[in-house]
Each structure stands twice: as C-alpha cells, then as structure tokens.
Amino acid sequence: MSNNKIKVGITHGDPNGIGYEVILKTLEDNRILELCTPVVYGSAKIASFYRKGLELGSVPFNIISDVSQAKDDAYNIINVVAEDFKVEPGFSTPEAGHAAFAALERAVTDVKNGDVDVLVTAPINKNNIQSADFRFAGHTEYLESCAGDDAKALMILFNDRLRVALVTTHCPIAKVAGEITEEHIVDKLSTFYRSLEADFGLTHPRIAVLALNPHAGDGGVIGSEESTIIAPAIAQAQKAGVNCYGPYAADGFFGAEQYRHFDGVLAMYHDQGLAPFKTLAMAGGVNFTAGLPFVRTSPDHGTGYDIVMKNEASEQSLREAIYAAIDIYRNRQRHEESHRNPLRRQYFDRGKDNVVLDLTKDE
Numbered sequence: 001m002s003n004n005k006i007k008v009g010i011t012h013g014d015p016n017g018i019g020y021e022v023i024l025k026t027l028e029d030n031r032i033l034e035l036c037t038p039v040v041y042g043s044a045k046i047a048s049f050y051r052k053g054l055e056l057g058s059v060p061f062n063i064i065s066d067v068s069q070a071k072d073d074a075y076n077i078i079n080v081v082a083e084d085f086k087v088e089p090g091f092s093t094p095e096a097g098h099a100a101f102a103a104l105e106r107a108v109t110d111v112k113n114g115d116v117d118v119l120v121t122a123p124i125n126k127n128n129i130q131s132a133d134f135r136f137a138g139h140t141e142y143l144e145s146c147a148g149d150d151a152k153a154l155m156i157l158f159n160d161r162l163r164v165a166l167v168t169t170h171c172p173i174a175k176v177a178g179e180i181t182e183e184h185i186v187d188k189l190s191t192f193y194r195s196l197e198a199d200f201g202l203t204h205p206r207i208a209v210l211a212l213n214p215h216a217g218d219g220g221v222i223g224s225e226e227s228t229i230i231a232p233a234i235a236q237a238q239k240a241g242v243n244c245y246g247p248y249a250a251d252g253f254f255g256a257e258q259y260r261h262f263d264g265v266l267a268m269y270h271d272q273g274l275a276p277f278k279t280l281a282m283a284g285g286v287n288f289t290a291g292l293p294f295v296r297t298s299p300d301h302g303t304g305y306d307i308v309m310k311n312e313a314s315e316q317s318l319r320e321a322i323y324a325a326i327d328i329y330r331n332r333q334r335h336e337e338s339h340r341n342p343l344r345r346q347y348f349d350r351g352k353d354n355v356v357l358d359l360t361k362d363e
Helices: 019-027 044-051 096-110 139-147 173-179 180-197 214-220 227-240 248-254 270-281 316-338
Strands: 007-012 035-041 062-063 073-080 118-121 153-158 163-166 208-209 246-250 264-267 286-290 295-299 348-350 356-358
Touching: 007 096, 007 316, 019 035, 019 044, 019 316, 035 096, 044 062, 044 073, 073 139, 073 163, 096 118, 096 139, 118 180, 118 316, 139 295, 153 180, 153 270, 163 180, 163 270, 180 208, 180 227, 180 264, 180 286, 180 316, 208 227, 208 248, 214 227, 227 246, 246 248, 248 270, 264 270, 286 316, 295 316
Parallel strands: 007 035, 007 118, 035 073, 062 073, 118 295, 163 264, 208 246, 208 264
Antiparallel strands: 153 163, 153 286, 286 295, 348 356
C-alpha cells in the first residue's frame, strides 16, 4: 500500500437511513481525492436513487467488482446489494439489515487482507441487521470477533477537545454493575493508554477514570464499587505504568470541565460518557474502535430515519471519521517505525591492559 494515497473502505450502513446522504455529501468535496482513494461498499443504483431524490451534486462513481480495480483518482463503489433491492427511506426492514451486513462483511474481509488500509462505517440498525451471521450488539462487538481471540476492542469517541472510552459498551443498564470488575477496568485502561500513544501520537497520556455511582459512592452511602473495584483497578494500572486517576463523580467532572486536564476519560457505561460527549461534540464527533489490528472509525450518529430524504443530515461527522482514520493509520505507522529495530545498547568493559572492549561484537 502507498503511504501517501490511503485506500479508505466506506460501508453504506443501513440503506434506508441517512448513510447515502452523508456519504454523497462528503464525496462532493473533491479534496477527499487528494487525501485518499475512497472505496464505497454498497450499491451504485441506491446511490443514484438518493442523489436524484435529494437533488445532490453529481458524484461520478467508478463501478468495480473487486477492490483491486479501484482507481486512485476516482470515487470507487463495489456493488454488494442485489439489483432488485427495494429502498424504503426511513423504514427499518430485514432487507436493509441484510444489505448493511453484506457491505460490512465484504469490507472487513478486504481490510483484514490488507486490500484497503482503513475502514469507515456508516450507521447500521442494530435490530434489523441481526441474523445467523450477525448476533452482536453493534459494530464494535462484531469487529472484535472478526479480529481474533487476542483483540480487545475499545470504543472511543473523540473530537479535538475530548476523548471518551467505555468500560461497557452496548450493555443494558440492569447489567452494567455486574460487568464492572477490576480485571475489566484494567484491561480497558491498558488498551486506552496504548491507543492514546500509538493511535493519537501522545506521550505519557493522562487518563481520568469516572465513578460508577452518583457522587462517587459518597463514601459507601450510595454504593461501594468505587472503593472495592474501581480504585484498586486504578492502582493496579498505575503500577503497570498507566497514568490514570480517579474515580471522579461524572456530573461534577464534566460540569467543571475537568476533562480539559486529561488526554482521555474512561467512563463506566455508554450514556455516562457519551451523553456529555455528544452534547459537547455536536456534529463533529468520531467513533473509533481501538484495540484492533486495523483502523475503523465511524460517525457518532445513528441511521436518522426521521430525517431521511429531507436533506437535513450533516456530513461533518462522516468527513471527520475519514480524516481521523487516515490520521490514525499514519500515527500507527510512525509509532511502529519508531519502535522497530531499536539501536542495540553498547556494553563496554575494560580488559587487563585497561583497553576498552566492545562486548557487543564477536571477537
């Protein structure tokens, strides 16, 4: 793969949602072609349906059957959807779920094989995509399973001011407390720390850890997880070299803008971290799956059924997701290069005649 022109695989997500609108609006900006070679996994026919219906500018797609046919100076699209697929804008249908999975499965295969460099996914519907082949709570869990047993996926949402990672992702609130274990927190902290270094290019990053209970448990009055699980996990991670601090009560932490003093924030559950993040990030947030052997980003919004075909969907988050995927890919390359083949340490000693001997050489 070229270090200058990165191939970006873009899945169309749920074809009845706003995926095509934000993809087409993003690709209208020809500066994208200066940064990367886009490869959309979806349907040229569906793309044309939305372009005409929304009266968007023309995006001349190069229709290909395999990513090896992609042209560097063109918007490429691989048809993965049956020709007779019926678009039903704004409606969740089983057929739309099948089409979303077909694009995702093909794109993941290509990124794992190294045929595309990074993966950017448009939003799916977590209900209609369920099938015998997809029994996961979302993209994050599916991608972790595809990456192999050693992968430990971590959801990170970020913009230029804030990075929020989650201990539990798509977990029902009733089950959250049972998922908060010392081992689980330490694993997430370790993955988060490595990602901040390798994927974001940060040196000795600082991570804030949020409490689980209101007011961080108030000394055990409102809960004991802070003293029995979270604080010991922080101490264990610190011993392993992770710069982490807390636990902090979530409401005061965000209300007082304490996040400005940290490079990342680890939240215990989905809405604890993502409700304030999305309030602060507006339309420019990016969802990144750390801990995988390949780079995957996505916009931080959903299928937007309520605004389909109204020409109201903002492409900003998808555009930022593409930029972020490229940046993270390059950061990883730089990090790997800087840690590859380190200079051998030179060990010296003095011989019997006070002559310096280089013991790293074979005499």
